[in-house]
Amino acid sequence: MMRETAYAKINLALHVRARRDDGYHELETLFAFVDAGDTLSARVAEEDRLTTVGEFAGGIDNPLDNLVGKALGALPRPQGLDITLEKNLPVAAGLGGGSADAGAVFRIIEHLHGLPDDWPERAAKLGADVPSCVRSDMAIGRGTGTELEPVENDLAGTPVLLINPRITLSTAAVFNAWEGQDRGPLPQGTARDIALRGRNDLRQAAISLCPEIAQALELLGQTDPWMLEMSGSGATCFALYETEAARDGASRKISGQHQDMWQLGGRLR
Incomplete structure (x- = not known):
């Protein structure tokens, strides 16, 4: 059994810039991550299964249709995963909870099988916050949030x-x-x-x-x-x-x- 924390995402700053041709806005943000969040427990199985528990499990309508299920479908692998998601973060709360859960799935699959070279593109298709949540390291995000740049992290441990x-x-x-x-x-x-x-x-x-x-x-x-x-x-x-x-x-x-x-x-x- 593997356990992975889906670290809560916060925006230490969020600047909304020009409107894009696709209807979205250019964003400039400083992503940061808290050392706590949802918890995913996973074991290898014949097919994918997802069980949600915890205080905010009721906010997820169809477990395999949420971002965890979509993350499972986004990466090639030879085996299924049976995942229990302990939903500790509130839904639709500005914490990237679903994106953090998807990021944790990427890390679980990376541990088992590695990630394909194009994993950032696969993550971006799931949502603008997902690429940053895969590594869950402090970073500057631009574009819709998927274009990541390093930043000097003098706030670690705060x-x-x-x-x-x-x-x-x-x-x-x-x-x-x-x-x-x-x-x-x-x-x-x-x-x-x-x-x-x-x-x-x-x-x-x-x-x-x-x-x-x-x-x-x-x-x-x-x-x-x-x-x-x-x-x-x-x-x-x-x-x-x-x-x-x-x-x-x-x-x-x-x-x-x-x-x-x-x-x-x-x-x-």
């Missing part, structure tokens, strides 16, 4: 707290609500530089659809992080702290005020 008001949010709906203003490129520098000087251009659009995001950001702001922001198109928000004690204290404070708020604590990879 304590991070994620919270979500347990409200799903459609990425398409957030883009439709976005004001459409190109506010300029991603800053240059190390990951910390970009995180501090960057922004999330989708934040106000997401708040217009889900006002609870503003409350989540306010709650995090009361816990003295050195940075906080919404991830992706929401509704998950995150905060970065200097110490684990500060992060854990923030978690306890928020739990005391809002017991129904989903939380995940960890460190940046």
